[in-house]
Amino acid sequence: MTEVAELEAQEARLTLPRFTYEDAWTLGTLLVGLARERKAPVAIDVRRGAQQLFHCALPGSSADNDAWIDRKRRVVERYGESSFLVGARFRAKGTTFEASSRLDPDRYAAHGGSFPIAVEGAGVIGSVTVSGLPQAEDHALVVEALERLLGSYAADGT
Secondary structure, three states: OOHHHHHHHHHHHOOEOOOOHHHHHHHHHHHHHHHHHOOOOOEEEEEEOOEEEEEEEOOOOOHHHHHHHHHHHHHHHHHOOOHHHHHHHHHHOOOOHHHHOOOOOOOOOOOOOEEEEEEOOOEEEEEEEEEOOOHHHHHHHHHHHHHHHHHHHHHOOO
């Protein structure tokens, strides 16, 4: 399976049955817990539409991470796919997002770490973003938290 196909499958698998304010808190705190266990110097952002529902900056992160969050989140908002998948699509075509997207790289970054929050029957309704680690690790941290959130829905029967 190609990287693009793997990332597409991951997104399809991580569609949620719902996403409430409480779910945003749960997702954010899951990410904080995972990051603290790993002593990861990250900033975390969870949004539904334009509303920021959760934000946390852990030791070692900086305002630069918030800027990266904004740039990666804009890619998710524009493409409806993870920032890592968007970057992988450009790489699979033998180019880069920066060279071929025609978007301002000061406003958009197709680097791993921002993931669409998709809800069954509604599509993409928000995003969850991590910044502070190498891009594949930012992406993997978000995926792990979404998998745990999805597992918690199954555990409580929703």
